[in-house]
Amino acid sequence: MRIVAEHLSYTYNAGSPFASKALKDISLTIEEGEFFGILGHTGSGKSTFVQHLNALIRVPSSMKKYKPKKPKKGEVLPPKTVLTVGEFDLTHKKTDFRALRSKVGMVFQYPEAQLFAETVKDDVAFGYKNFAKEKPKAEEIEAAVKDALEIVGLNYEEIKDQSPFDLSGGQKRRVAIAGVIVTRPEVLVLDEPAAGLDPLGKREIMELLHKLHREWCKTVVIVSHDMDEISENCTRAAVFSEGEIKYVLPPSELFAHSEELLSLGLDVxxxxxxxxxxxxxxxxxxxxxxxxxxxxxxxxxxx
Amino acid sequence: MLKDVAFGQFYPVDSFVHRLDPRLKILFLIAYITAIFLAKNFVGLGACLFVLVLIIIASHVPARKVLRSVRAVAFLIVFTALLNTLFYHGETVYWTWGIFSVTKEGLIFSAFLVIRLLLLVTCSSLLTYTTTPVALTDGIESLLTPLKWIRLPVHELALIMSIALRFIPILMDETERIMNAQKARGADFETGGLIKRVRAIIPILIPLLLSAFRRADDLGDAMDARCYMGSKNRTKYKKLKFGWRDLIAFLLGAALVTGVVLMRIYLVRAI
Structure with missing residues (x-):
């Protein structure tokens, strides 16, 4: 699924003294099949942007209450916001956001914080059951959970009945990722997937993502502030700074701009x-x- | 968003009321509430209302925002007013039906009640609009200091309160993050019957509790590591000071209470 965003803006707490602009008129296209990187310092708007991709943050025009503004005389309306993921138009009220979320998997920062069930199996099955159109059979669930746990490199028979809270940090993260990909999303978005892991753990997670990219999810988008992670793995990367996109380039060309990157508070x-x-x-x-x-x-x- | 209903609702502007000593604001609120309940006639309540309007103007908090705090208790106010109107026994009866009756006295009593509740809620919320939670706990701690004589752990109580207040926004953020993560996995919190909705909360509640315990542990360790020993010989980063603004506010509060008490004594006839 191709991701297209044009003139996308977002303000937190709009209309209050806490208002802050997180995205300022952003345009970005991510092609199907890419391993795309989003780089940026804390507060650059990168997380806000990716949360738009599966409608956790909605474009105002897709909200029920939204009424289009009529231009006053002589007033020029800002250009129309475009946000599409594959066939889903996220600016439209009638879009099936549930279906969208099953196609766009989102792995948050420290995803192990979302684990809640008594057994690993139940936790991974959570998303599968939620997205199923009609009640799935036990065998179907089991097969899906097994596949998901195995592709993230865990032994299904060994781990399925354990409590997710008894696992090691790296295992927890794998289980959490399995819980997202169990519905076989076409686009997988990960926010700082390697945060808080040791170098070996980081490398393992990145290898896992490449494997997922090859076998399960056509498009992978990772959000990171770690240059090495992006340069080693991504086909293209966008640099976010203060709610704007500075560059969209393949990493090898991106780092020719080393000095500007350093001035944006990013490392090379x-x-x-x-x-x-x-x-x-x-x-x-x-x-x-x-x-x-x-x-x-x-x-x-x-x- | 969850942040919109955040407790503490501090409204960050600089104003006369914001700069007042938190201790004075707390005492003023107590005095004000006393005045509301001592006022026996509309003149007294009118004076209270006048003072409240003065405070709202001096606080630079938009009236819309202040009224929003009333909305939360609107149902309670309407409900009590209705009950009082229907069940109050008075002499001038307008309408009866079974055990219900509407009387002149009942209507007046309800009107009093409604005004009192409105003033009470608005004034209390003004305190939280104009005082940061930290200043509030500082003020409470300072006001409770005399209770140390009866061995009440005042400092510790104040610390518990300020930690609790401090963690509300953090836990709000955390809740939102976990909710988003579960929504991304297809969780649905908005539709379905009561039981379904309660069940839908479990995937939020368990991670949230776990993280709260972990944070509590971490904070305890961090305090231990800094040799935190409680109240003995601790100094304050921000010293509370009593200034000219506080004097003005003090005089206003004192005048209000005195006025209401005098009116209560000399204007015996109600209304």
Whole structure:
């Protein structure tokens, strides 16, 4: 499913003294099949944007109470907001938001906080049962739960009857992700999927996401403030800052803008720093800033 | 959004009322409530209303916002007024039906009640609109200090209160996050009968309780790590000071109570 957003704005607590603009007239297209990265500092609007994608935050015109404004004489209305995910038009009141949510899976930051059921099996089945059109049979649920737990790398027979609260941190996160992908969403959105994990755990989660991208979910969108994570994994990335999009580029081109990124409070990947340090000492290498490519380029120098 | 109904509802502007000493505001509220219930006639209540309007104007809180606090108790007020009108026994009877009767005295009594309740609710909510929760607990702690003589752990009580208040917005945020996460998994909190809705709360309640306990543990550890020992020899970051504004407010409150009491004594005839 292709994601298209045009002229999207959002203000928290509109009309009160706490009002704050989180998104300012954003336009962004994410193609089907991408592994897309959204970069930004805290408060840059990146989480607000992704919550629009499965209508946890609604475009005003899709709300029941909404009445379109009539322009006063001589007043120019702001351009119309567009927000579509595949065939779903999120600016329309009659959109089936339940169906949308089963197609767009959303994994929040620290998703293990959403675990609640007595057993792992029940927790993963929660979403499956909620989205089923008619009451699913026990075998269907079991098959779906089994598939979801296995693709995230857990042993179904071993783990299904355990309490999710007895698991280790990494296992909890996998169970939580399984609980989202159990409905086989076409788009998977993850907010800081590797937050709070050690380097090995981070790598494992990223490998899992690539596997999901290959086998289950056509489009993956990850939100992160970690440059290395984005540069190693994504096909394209958008940089958010103060509610606006600064760049939408493949990571290898993005980090040519290292100085601007630093001024936006974002770090640059380690490889980009090394390249810059080498350049300062008179050694110029070109690479796309992934660790592998960097090593290859450095090794090529020796020859 | 949940934040709209957040407790504490502090309205962040700078005004005469905002700058008052919280202790004085609390005492003023007590005095004001006393005045409301001592007032036996419409002149007394009128004076109370006048003072309230003065406070609202001086507080820079929009009237719309103040009235919103009344809406929450509107049902209660209408209900009590109705009961009192129908069951009050008076002499000038307008209408009877079975055990119900509407009398002149009953109507007057209900009108008093409604005005009193309205004034009470509005004035109390003004206190929370103009005072941050932290200032409020500071004020309460300071006012309760004399009770230390009877070994009441005043400081600890104030701390419990301020921690509770501090955590309300955090838990609100947390609730919203968990609700969103479960909504994304297809949870439905808006439709269905009572039982279905109560069941729908479980996936929010359990993670929320867990996180509250975890936070409590963490906070306890953090306090231990800083050698927190309670009230002994602690100084305050913000010292409460009594200024000229407080004097004006004090005089206003004193005048109101005195006026109402005098009226009660010398204007014996009601209305």
């Amino acid at each position: 990947p380690l490889t980009a720093k090394l390249c810059a340090a080498l350049k300062a000492r008179g050694v110029e290498i070109s690479c796309d800033f992934t660790t592998e490519d960097f090593i290859r380029s450095v090794l090529a120098l020796r020859r």
